[in-house]
Structure formats: C-alpha cells, structure tokens
Amino acid sequence: MSTGNMNLTLKVWRQKNANIKGAFVTYKAEGISPDMSFLEMLDVVNESLIHKGEEPIHFDHDCREGICGMCSLYINGHPHGPKNAITTCQLHMRTFHDGEIIVIEPWRAAAFPVVKDLAVDRSAFDRIQQAGGFVSVNTGVTVDANEIPIPKVIADEAFNSATCIGCGACVAACKNASAMLFVSAKVTQLGMLPQGQPERYSRVQAMVAQMDAEGFGNCTNTGACEAECPKEIKMTNISRMNNDYFSAKLFREEATHDHAGGE
Amino acid sequence: MSEFKQTFNSSLGKKLIMALTGLFLCTFLIVHLGGNLLLFRNDDGFGFNLYANFLTHFPPIEVIAYLLYLSILVHALYALILTIKNRKSRPVSYATVNKSPATWSSKNMGLLGSILFLFIVIHMSDFWFAYKYSHKIVYKEYRTDLATDKTTSVAYNPVTPDFEKSVSVENNVEIVRVKDLHARVANSFSNLLYVIFYVIAMFAVSFHLLHGFQSAFRTLGWVHRKYTPIVYSIGTWLFAVIIPIGFAAMPVVYYLQSTGK
Numbered sequence: 001m002s003t004g005n006m007n008l009t010l011k012v013w014r015q016k017n018a019n020i021k022g023a024f025v026t027y028k029a030e031g032i033s034p035d036m037s038f039l040e041m042l043d044v045v046n047e048s049l050i051h052k053g054e055e056p057i058h059f060d061h062d063c064r065e066g067i068c069g070m071c072s073l074y075i076n077g078h079p080h081g082p083k084n085a086i087t088t089c090q091l092h093m094r095t096f097h098d099g100e101i102i103v104i105e106p107w108r109a110a111a112f113p114v115v116k117d118l119a120v121d122r123s124a125f126d127r128i129q130q131a132g133g134f135v136s137v138n139t140g141v142t143v144d145a146n147e148i149p150i151p152k153v154i155a156d157e158a159f160n161s162a163t164c165i166g167c168g169a170c171v172a173a174c175k176n177a178s179a180m181l182f183v184s185a186k187v188t189q190l191g192m193l194p195q196g197q198p199e200r201y202s203r204v205q206a207m208v209a210q211m212d213a214e215g216f217g218n219c220t221n222t223g224a225c226e227a228e229c230p231k232e233i234k235m236t237n238i239s240r241m242n243n244d245y246f247s248a249k250l251f252r253e254e255a256t257h258d259h260a261g262g263e
Numbered sequence: 264m265s266e267f268k269q270t271f272n273s274s275l276g277k278k279l280i281m282a283l284t285g286l287f288l289c290t291f292l293i294v295h296l297g298g299n300l301l302l303f304r305n306d307d308g309f310g311f312n313l314y315a316n317f318l319t320h321f322p323p324i325e326v327i328a329y330l331l332y333l334s335i336l337v338h339a340l341y342a343l344i345l346t347i348k349n350r351k352s353r354p355v356s357y358a359t360v361n362k363s364p365a366t367w368s369s370k371n372m373g374l375l376g377s378i379l380f381l382f383i384v385i386h387m388s389d390f391w392f393a394y395k396y397s398h399k400i401v402y403k404e405y406r407t408d409l410a411t412d413k414t415t416s417v418a419y420n421p422v423t424p425d426f427e428k429s430v431s432v433e434n435n436v437e438i439v440r441v442k443d444l445h446a447r448v449a450n451s452f453s454n455l456l457y458v459i460f461y462v463i464a465m466f467a468v469s470f471h472l473l474h475g476f477q478s479a480f481r482t483l484g485w486v487h488r489k490y491t492p493i494v495y496s497i498g499t500w501l502f503a504v505i506i507p508i509g510f511a512a513m514p515v516v517y518y519l520q521s522t523g524k
Contacts (some may be wrong), residue, residue: 077360077362105357108353109352110351175370207272217349218370221474221482222366223369227363228365236486239484242278243366
C-alpha cells in the first residue's frame with residue numbers, strides 16, 4: 001500500500017502549563033512512513049526535537065492499541081483524526097497525503113485543563129466515576145458464573161455501553177463541551193444489569209451532580225459525540241440516563257432521599 | 264424546595280424545561296395554523312374576525328394564551344442560560360473548524376431561536392397588542408341575509424371606543440359588528456418587506472423544529488426503536504414542512520392578491 005515516505009507540516013499547540021497562554025508552533029515531519037501510527041510520527045518529530053535540544057511535544061498515550069483511552073489529539077477538526085471508530089494511536093499516516101498540513105490541538109474544555117502542550121487533565125471523568133460508577137458486591141466465596149440470568153439483548157446493550165474507554169472525544173467533539181455521552185454510557189452499563197440495580201437511581205443522580213460540578217456543558221442532541229466516539233457509543237444512552245434521572249427526581253421519592261443522604 | 268431547585272437547576276433539569284416548553288409551543292402551532300386557515304376563506308374576513316374575537320374573549324383560551332406567553336419567555340430565558348453555560352464550558356475555542364458531522368439546524372438553534380423571538384415580538388405587537396390594547400383596529404359590519412345566506416360587509420364606526428362585538432337580527436338580516444383584524448392583516452401583508460420577513464421567520468421555524476421536535480423527545484428519554492422514526496417523520500413533515508409552508512403561504516398569497524388589485 002505504501003509508496004515511499006511522506007513529508008508533512010505540523011501545526012502543534014504548545015502550552016507550558018494551564019496558566020500560561022499557548023500558541024501554535026509549526027514543525028516539519030520529514031521521511032514519515034505511511035505505515036506509522038500518528039503517535040509514532042510524533043515520536044519521530046520528538047526525537048529530532050530532543051536532538052536539537054528543544055522541548056519535545058507532550059501528548060498522552062499508553063497502550064497504543066485503542067483500549068486504554070489515554071491518547072487524545074484533536075487532528076484537523078476531528079477528535080482522534082478524520083477516521084471513524086478509531087483512537088489516535090490507531091490512526092495511520094497513510095490517511096494523510098504527502099505535503100499535507102496537519103493541525104494538532106488538545107481537547108478544548110473548561111473541565112479538561114491543559115497540563116502541557118497536547119496533554120489535558122481528564123481527572124474530572126475519574127471523579128464522575130467515583131461519584132457513582134460502581135456496584136456493591138458481597139465479599140466471600142466466588143459466585144458461580146451466570147448465576148443471575150440476564151437476557152442476551154440486555155447483556156449486549158450493557159456491554160456496548162461498557163466499551164466506552166473514557167477518552168473524552170465526546171467532550172472534545174461537542175460544540176458545548178458536554179460530557180453527557182460519557183456519563184450516560186457509564187450510567188447505562190450498570191443501570192441495565194441486575195447487579196447494578198441497588199444503586200441505579202442514586203448512581204444517576206450522583207454522577208449527573210458531579211458532571212455538573214465539573215463544569216461540562218449541556219447536551220443539545222447535535223450528535224457530534226456519537227459520530228466521533230472511537231467506540232461508537234450511541235446517543236440512546238443519553239436518553240436512557242435522562243429517563244432514569246427524571247424518574248428518580250420526579251417519581252421516586254425514596255431514590256431522592258437516598259441521594260440526599262449520600263451527598 | 265431544595266430538592267426541587269436541585270432538580271431544575273441541574274443540567275438535565277434545565278433541558279427538561281426546554282423540552283417541555285418547546286413541545287407545548289409546538290402543539291400551539293397546530294392550533295394557530297388551523298385557525299388562521301380562515302384567512303383563505305374568501306369572505307372579507309368574516310370568519311377570521313369572529314375567530315379573533317372568540318380567541319380574545321373565551322376565558323379558557325385566555326388562560327392557555329398566558330401559559331403560552333410564559334412558555335415562550337421561559338424557553339428563551341433557559342436557552343440563554345444554557346448557551347452562556349455552554350460557552351463557558353469551552354473558554355478556548357479550536358483553531359480548526361469542527362468537522363464533526365452534525366446537522367446545520369442542530370448547531371444553530373440559538374440563531375434560529377433569536378430570529379423567532381424577534382419575529383414573535385414584532386408579530387405580537389402588530390396583531391395581538393394592537394388588537395387588545397390599542398384603538399388602531401377599525402370595525403366592520405357584516406350583513407347576512409338569512410333568506411339567501413348572502414353576506415355583505417361595510418365599514419362600521421362604533422359609538423364607544425371600547426366596542427368589541429355585537430350580533431343582532433333586523434328584518435331577517437343578521438348584523439355582526441366586530442373588530443376588523445383581517446383588514447390589518449391584509450394591509451401588513453401588502454408590504455413586500457414585511458412579507459419577506461415573515462417568510463424568513465417561517466424558514467427559521469422549519470429548521471428550528473426540524474431539530475427541536477425530535478431533540479425534545481430524546482431529552483425526555485423517549486427513544487424507542489419503533490417510535491423514534493415516527494417522531495422523526497412528524498418533526499420533519501408536519502413541523503418542518505407542512506406548518507411553515509402553511510404559515511408562509513398567508514403573507515405570500517395576500518401580497519400577490521394586493522398586487523393584483
């Protein structure tokens with residue numbers, strides 16, 4: 001597939017820390033193999049920066065196989081680049097053409113402050129998870145597998161929601177920097193299953209309250225999140241979350257009391 | 264009370280208010296269009312003027328009307344609050360244009376809503392306010408010969424300025440005297456700029472509801488494999504096509520008639 005190496009121009013957002021204003025810096029990426037991943041291309045650029053004694057470009061990455069949710073680049077107007085259903089680490093340089101100008105920005109959201117350059121602090125997601133993204137289990141002997149019958153459709157739907165890796169592409173893509181796709185996936189993956197029932201209504205209230213406290217925007221159902229999600233999480237989750245939330249707040253007095261005690 | 268505040272001050276609570284007021288305003292559009300179709304009856308405004316009189320003098324309708332005005336204000340106010348919050352949620356914007364696929368209308372609800380708000384203010388001050396609180400509206404007398412069912416109309420000058428409506432029968436002729444809102448409508452719709460403004464506003468209605476109607480259902484959590492496609496087609500065909508075209512047809516037809524005279 002590949003036909004020789006590529007030369008590219010990168011416009012990279014450089015920012016020392018959250019308090020100092022950032023700016024774009026232009027770099028040349030030369031002799032890039034089309035078979036490299038986007039992150040490997042940045043590794044090559046960083047190597048040359050280090051050789052020149054310059055500060056390398058900071059960006060988040062970990063597993064580099066699309067499952068950890070660490071990589072987070074906003075490339076040419078798309079979170080995780082122009083291709084569907086992949087993370088930045090799964091994006092290959094053959095997607096771009098020789099001589100192309102590539103603009104690389106960090107996720108932009110008040111709730112995701114820039115740590116340095118392209119790396120942002122996504123601990124807001126961790127705090128939302130800690131607020132309610134768990135189930136209570138009894139300690140003791142291991143229970144048998146499949147002890148609780150779960151219809152396949154429910155198991156499949158819950159698993160689809162559970163594939164969210166918490167990368168924050170939904171927030172990055174949303175014109176309102178809303179985190180509702182992420183939060184709803186986390187609410188739904190547990191709320192649909194029998195194991196998640198005891199905390200179902202307190203969970204949704206606690207996680208939404210934390211989401212609001214973190215300063216994310218509000219959903220306007222534009223659908224950019226769903227289109228850009230590397231794991232193809234569906235917006236249906238947002239409706240499910242809303243349903244549980246309104247149900248708890250408006251029709252389940254016992255659920256709101258539970259929540260009031262927990263705060 | 265704090266629980267109530269917590270619910271409706273939350274992000275989802277504010278969205279719930281947007282969805283419910285929005286859907287209420289949608290139902291109003293159907294009624295408003297239905298009534299205004301009387302403008303197309305070629306009766307010199309007889310039906311339309313009686314309808315306008317009925318709307319402003321029937322107490323249950325008046326109650327719903329004030330609920331409606333409240334909904335418009337709440338919908339606009341919450342839209343403003345949510346938009347400000349959404350802007351604050353991204354203090355530094357992207358340098359590149361966001362290429363994430365999303366419909367044009369869904370990304371421009373604020374702009375479309377602002378056009379609609381301006382339209383509603385002008386529309387209500389020209390017709391509703393003028394009708395109820397000013398003496399700018401002239402009167403008309405409709406004489407219907409009960410034997411032949413033929414109606415003729417003449418201008419009428421009331422004795423008192425607060426005159427609203429009277430119905431009487433003399434010599435087998437029914438005489439109806441009523442405020443002639445129809446004349447004001449016809450006069451407004453003979454102004455080309457006014458007609459253009461109305462048509463633009465109806466485009467705004469179309470695109471606002473193309474996204475808004477189905478979005479309200481999503482917000483309420485009513486998403487279903489079977490029913491969501493029905494909601495989409497109602498939002499598209501009824502609210503984004505039939506209703507705006509119906510409303511836009513009124514100024515256009517009246518303008519063409521006025522130029523033909």
